[in-house]
Amino acid sequence: MxxxxxxxxxxxxxLSWGVPSSNGRPPEPxxxxxxxxxxxxxxxxxxxxxxxxxxxxxxxxxxxxxxxxxxxxxxxxxxxxxxxxxxxxxxxxxxxxxxxxxxxxxxxxxxxxxxxxxxxxxxxxxxxxxxxxxxxxxxxxxxxxxxxxxxxxxxxxxxxxxxxxxxxxxxxxxxxxxxxxxxxxxxxxHISPAPRPWPEDELIETNHALAGRPVWLAAWVQDKEFISVLSAHRQALRMLPRLALVLHVADMSEAEPLHRRLEAMDLRCANWDDGDMIEDTTQVILTSDPEDLGLWHRVSAVTFMGSSLERGAGGRDPLVATALGSAVVHGPYVNKFQTLYDQLRQANAARAVRSATELGDAVVELLAPDRAADMALAGWQMVTEGxxxxxxxxxxxxxxxxxxxxxxxxx
CATH class of the missing domain: 3.40.50.11720 (3-Deoxy-D-manno-octulosonic-acid transferase, N-terminal domain)
Structure with missing residues (x-):
């Protein structure tokens, strides 16, 4: 020197000598x-x-x-x-x-x-x-x-x-x-997630069971969002009668009560966690295992990121969905990941909605030919550039x- x-x-x-007073906690080893x-x-x-x-x-x-x-x-x-x-x-x-x-x-x-x-x-x-x-x-x-x-x-x-x-x-x-x-x-x-691969045979089998039907995923849905998501699905079914919803609940303990509610609402439901088979008449596929989202993001052209329509939860990280080729829709309350959602929207890779009606409209619009694909490509380019x-x-x-x-x- x-x-x-x-x-x-x-x-x-x-001039800058000094040691701050201890906060009473010894440093980790x-x-x-x-x-x-x-x-x-x-x-x-x-x-x-x-x-x-x-x-x-x-x-x-x-x-x-x-x-x-x-x-x-x-x-x-x-x-x-x-x-x-x-x-x-x-x-x-x-x-x-x-x-x-x-x-x-x-x-x-x-x-x-x-x-x-x-x-x-x-x-x-x-x-x-x-x-x-x-x-x-x-x-x-x-x-x-x-x-x-x-x-x-x-x-x-x-x-x-x-x-x-x-x-x-x-x-x-x-x-x-x-x-x-x-x-x-x-x-x-930049954030550039690398999701773990999914078994090819299971992916092929699931797509075969869905038989080319349009599919959207609602992931990390809170109990107070259930009615909004199901109302959006009913609304979208009027335009897309063969539409299937994969409903992933944020709290595993809510899965069984929700299954009973779906049956009471006359929505034909398959409980994926219990091993139910997807049939041609299945309207809702219920799941609660976070690990299975890797499958459903790949299967679904559109993903609604739940925990975002109502205040409190703060949203969920959208980038795995984006990296796996799904167009992202979200509610207004995503403060925990605000920067990520802002970047996705600026890249035309995500869409914000404020109500069940707007969510139903977004699902129908984005499942139109090429619309979700354009959003998914924009998102994929954003998450891979880093x-x-x-x-x-x-x-x-x-x-x-x-x-x-x-x-x-x-x-």
Whole structure:
């Protein structure tokens, strides 16, 4: 490290010294073996990171993940995740040292802005290779550090590779004095689900039983949505008399009571979970097993993503349905996955409805020749465009960890 850099960092570290008071919870133990640290700068990037992690772990046996969020993020809002999820400490010198002493990551991937000079420069000094994705010129300096303009440059220079989503941001980074060889433009991580394959013989048998009938799926339906979905189906049956509904209930305990209700409503129902056969007169196929959705998304040209017509549930992830070639319809209450639904609608791969009547109209319209196919193609293009970027990052992580392992073996 050059002398000017040492003086600037020394001054900054003195100004930002401090260790936050304990919250009373000891940190989780560090997993054995290789540990990849991924920092997620904002909550809306978690789903894409999760998708990347699911792709990475099978090709890197023994790798553990440490996911971090900004220090002031409420972890209760971050939902399910791979590996360990913790808040980063505040931008204080002692806190940064304590974090790195405990976790000892083999590599770091920082996604987005909010760069923390103490943590990042300490990691670089310890020889921890780091990559910056979706770079933003956004550095969170501690108190008194704003008068040290070189801190931003030193922080960026700690990364071995810097990938920006725009040429404008890349130019900003280069203007800091970062070598051009480190900086490149690349698209952000996109979600690109890879659903597990389905047995071909069962798929053929199910399609044969349906005998070319139009089929739509209502997935993850809550009990307070049953009447709306069944009313939409009755409405659609007037235009499509051979239409079949696959009704997947969100709560398995609701399946049997719903079966009795369907019989009382004079709707001919096959309970798939009980092994009932699909007949030519079957109007509703009732199921509650989430695993079977892989079959029904493939069979159904249109999927209504339930848990979205009424307030409370917040919607369900639509991307597996999209990846399996089904056009997506959803209600207005999808706040848990709002960004995904917005992207699908912008790509003309999803349609929002607000009532049973609108749902019935959408089913009839989308089952018209080529209409669902156009939406499904648009959705498939959206969910597959992120695969090359995820594959590139996997290659970078693999290469960097292999190099570090070789260096440690030779030490």
């Amino acid at each position: 050059s002398k000017p850099r040492s003086l600037s960092l020394a001054a900054y570290r003195v 560090r997993p054995d073996g290789e540990l990849l640290w991924i920092h997620i700068g904002s909550h809306d990037r978690l789903r894409a990171v999760e998708d990347f992690c699911q792709r990475l772990l099978p090709v890197r046996p023994g790798l553990s993940l440490l996911l971090t969020t900004p220090h002031d993020a409420d972890l209760r809002d971050w939902g399910d995740h791979s590996g360990i999820l913790v808040n980063l400490p505040a931008e204080q010198t002692g806190a940064a040292r304590g974090f790195l002493d405990h976790w000892r990551p083999d590599m770091g991937v920082w996604i987005g802005g909010g760069l923390m000079p103490n943590l990042i420069t300490r990691a670089e000094e310890r020889g921890i290779p780091m990559i910056l994705l979706e770079a933003e010129v956004d550095v969170k300096v501690g108190r008194g550090g704003k008068w040290l303009p070189d801190i931003t440059r030193y922080t960026f220079d700690c990364f071995r590779k810097i990938l920006s989503t725009s040429e404008a941001t890349a130019r900003q980074v280069r203007k800091l004095g970062i070598p051009s060889s480190k900086v490149s433009v690349a698209p952000p991580l 695969a090359p970027q995820a594959d590139l990052l996997i290659d970078m992580v693999q290469e960097t960890l292999d190099q570090r392992r070789a260096e440690n073996a030779g030490a």
